[in-house]
Amino acid sequence: MSGTVTIEDLQTAPRRVRKERNAKFLLLFTALISVVISIVLVFSLFSEAWDFIVGIDWASTWSEGWYPRRGLYDVKTLFVATLITTGIAMAVAGPIGLAAAIYLSEYASSRTRAFIKPVLEILAGVPSVVLGFFALFFIAPEIIGRLNEDASAGSLAAAGVGVGLLTIPLVASVSEDAMKAVPLDLREAGAGLGARKSVISSRVVFPAAISGIVASFIVATSRAIGETMVVFIAGGAADSAGYTHSAFEGSLTMTAAMASLASGTDQVKGEGLTFQSLFFVGLLLFAITFMLNMVADRFVRRVQERY
Amino acid sequence: MKIGSTLNDGKATDRINDEIRRRNSDPRGIIFRTFLQLGLFLALLILTVLLVDVVQNGWGTLSTRFGDFLSGTLRSRSIDEKLGVHQGLVGSFWIAVTTAIVAFPIGIGAAIYLEEYAPKNRLTRFIEINIRNLAGVPSVVYGLLGLFIFVNTFGKWTGGKSLLSAALTLSILVLPIVIITASEAIRATPQSLREGAYGVGATRWEVVRRQVLPYAAPGILTGTLLAMSRAIGEAAPLILVGAVTGRLGTNPGFLDLGALKERFVAMPIVITEWTQNSGRDPGFAGAAAAAIVVLLIFVLALNSIAILLRNRFEKRRK
Numbered sequence: 001m002s003g004t005v006t007i008e009d010l011q012t013a014p015r016r017v018r019k020e021r022n023a024k025f026l027l028l029f030t031a032l033i034s035v036v037i038s039i040v041l042v043f044s045l046f047s048e049a050w051d052f053i054v055g056i057d058w059a060s061t062w063s064e065g066w067y068p069r070r071g072l073y074d075v076k077t078l079f080v081a082t083l084i085t086t087g088i089a090m091a092v093a094g095p096i097g098l099a100a101a102i103y104l105s106e107y108a109s110s111r112t113r114a115f116i117k118p119v120l121e122i123l124a125g126v127p128s129v130v131l132g133f134f135a136l137f138f139i140a141p142e143i144i145g146r147l148n149e150d151a152s153a154g155s156l157a158a159a160g161v162g163v164g165l166l167t168i169p170l171v172a173s174v175s176e177d178a179m180k181a182v183p184l185d186l187r188e189a190g191a192g193l194g195a196r197k198s199v200i201s202s203r204v205v206f207p208a209a210i211s212g213i214v215a216s217f218i219v220a221t222s223r224a225i226g227e228t229m230v231v232f233i234a235g236g237a238a239d240s241a242g243y244t245h246s247a248f249e250g251s252l253t254m255t256a257a258m259a260s261l262a263s264g265t266d267q268v269k270g271e272g273l274t275f276q277s278l279f280f281v282g283l284l285l286f287a288i289t290f291m292l293n294m295v296a297d298r299f300v301r302r303v304q305e306r307y
Numbered sequence: 308m309k310i311g312s313t314l315n316d317g318k319a320t321d322r323i324n325d326e327i328r329r330r331n332s333d334p335r336g337i338i339f340r341t342f343l344q345l346g347l348f349l350a351l352l353i354l355t356v357l358l359v360d361v362v363q364n365g366w367g368t369l370s371t372r373f374g375d376f377l378s379g380t381l382r383s384r385s386i387d388e389k390l391g392v393h394q395g396l397v398g399s400f401w402i403a404v405t406t407a408i409v410a411f412p413i414g415i416g417a418a419i420y421l422e423e424y425a426p427k428n429r430l431t432r433f434i435e436i437n438i439r440n441l442a443g444v445p446s447v448v449y450g451l452l453g454l455f456i457f458v459n460t461f462g463k464w465t466g467g468k469s470l471l472s473a474a475l476t477l478s479i480l481v482l483p484i485v486i487i488t489a490s491e492a493i494r495a496t497p498q499s500l501r502e503g504a505y506g507v508g509a510t511r512w513e514v515v516r517r518q519v520l521p522y523a524a525p526g527i528l529t530g531t532l533l534a535m536s537r538a539i540g541e542a543a544p545l546i547l548v549g550a551v552t553g554r555l556g557t558n559p560g561f562l563d564l565g566a567l568k569e570r571f572v573a574m575p576i577v578i579t580e581w582t583q584n585s586g587r588d589p590g591f592a593g594a595a596a597a598a599i600v601v602l603l604i605f606v607l608a609l610n611s612i613a614i615l616l617r618n619r620f621e622k623r624r625k
Binding site for chain 2: 012016017019020023024026027028029030031032033034035037038040041044045047048095096097098099100102103104107114116118119120121122123125126127128129130131132133134136137138153165168169172196197198199201202219222223225226227228229232233238255258259262263278279282285286289290293294297
C-alpha cells in the first residue's frame, strides 16, 4: 500500500466537504431573507391597501381635509403638505450640502477634512426625534416666527427646515463622492489652460459630476418625503388637518398622517377604514420613494460607468 | 525674455504681466470660496446650536435630579418627582440587544454570501438590487410591515404590540445597512490573502473564516455599530407597531425577559411623548430635552466609536 497515492488521499476529508456545503447553504439562506422581506413588505402593503381601495367612497379622498374620524381621507391635503415640507427641506439641504461637498472635495486640506467629515457624520447620526424637538422649540420660534408672526407654533415651514437639516449630510456625502470620482486629469487639463481653482471647481468638476449630484438631490428628496418624526412633532397638526397650502400653518404630511393614525386616540384598528387607510398611504409613500430611488440609482450608475 | 514680448500691442503685454503678477487677487474666486465656507460653517453652526439648545433646555432636570430621572417612569405631570426615563432605557436596551442577535448574523451572512460565494448571475444581481432598494424604504413603511407581520399575523408568539415585535421590526430595518457595510468591508480584503489560503488547500469556508473575516472585522464592526445607533434612535416604526403613548403600567428591570412580550416604550418614544405633552404642561419640554441628552450620549458614543474604528482601519490599509 505504501508508496501508491490513491484518489482518497487527494480528496478533501468528507467532514470538511460537509462543512463547506453547510456553510454555503446557510449563507445563501441568510441572503435570501432580504428577498423574503421585500415580498412580505409589498404583500402586506397591497393586501390591506386593497381593502381601502375597494371599500372607500372615492369622493372622500378629494374633500376638505384629512379627518379619518369623520371618514374624510383627502389625499390632496397630505400631498400638498408633503410637497411643501420636501421643497423647503431641499431648499435648505441643497445649497448647504452642495457647498460643503465642493469645499470638502476641491478646497479642504486633509487636516480640515479629517475634522469636518466626522462632524458631518455625527450630524447624520442625530436621531430624527431630536431634530423634531429642535424644529419645534428653536426653529419655529426663532426663525419661522420671525419671518412670519402669524405662523402657528408648529408649522410645515419649521418641519421642512428641520427635515432639511437632517438631509444635509446625505447631499454632502453623495455629492462629494461624485466629485471625488472625477479623474484628476480633468482638473489638471483645466489648470493647464490657466483656469483658476474656482473655475475648475464650477466649470470642470461640477459638470463632470452632475449625474452624481443630481442623484444626491433625488436621494435626499426621497429621504425627506419619508421622514416622519420631524413633521409629526413640529408639523403643527395632530390626528386631523384641513387642507392648506400655506407653509406657515400646521398640516399633516403623508408620514405624519400615518404616525397620527397609529398613535392618535382612535389607535390603529379604529372604526371603518382607518386601519386600511394607514396601509393605503404607506403604499403611496412606498411607491413614490421607490421610484425616486430607482431614478437616483440610474444616475449613480452613470457616474460609475463613465469613470 | 519678457513675457508677452512677442505681442506687438504694448497694452496687451502690460495686461498679461499684470494678470500674472497679481497672483492672489481673484475676487470671483474669493467670493466662490467664501460661499463654500459659509455653507460648511452653517452646517457646523447648526450642530452646535442644536446641542447647546438641547443641553440648555435639559440642564435643569439633569443637574438637579439626574439619578431620579434615570430611575423614574412616565408620569402624567411634569412636576411629578418620579418622572423619568427608566422604561425608555429598558425598551431601547432590548431593541439594541435584539438587533445585535437577529440582524447582525443574518446581515453578515448575507454579505459573505454575496461577496465570496455568489455566482455572477441574475439571482445575485436581483438580491443586490433588492437590498439597495430596501435600504431606501422609509422607516414608517417598515412600521407597517412590523404591524402586519409581527403584531397581527404572528401576534400569538410575539405578544402583539410588544417590545419583541418592535425590536424585530427594527432588526429588519437595519438589516440592509448591515449587509451593505459588511459587503464593503469584505470587498476591501486583499485578493492575495484569499489566493494564499486557497493555494495551501483551504476550502472556501476556511478562507472566509480564517482570512477574510479577521481582516474585515473592524469594517464590519463599524457597520454594526452604525446600525445599532440607527436602531435605538428610530421612532416612527415603533409608533406604528404600537409603542405606548401616555402611561405605561409596567416598569420591568433591564434583564427581565418577560418585558419582551409586554407593551413598551423606548427612548425616542419618550422624547416624542414629552415634546407633545409640552403643549399642555410646558415643564415637559425640559424633561424631553433631558431625555434627548441621555439618548444622544448613547447614539453619539456608538457613532464616534464607529468613525474612529473606520479611520484607524483605513489608515492601516494604506
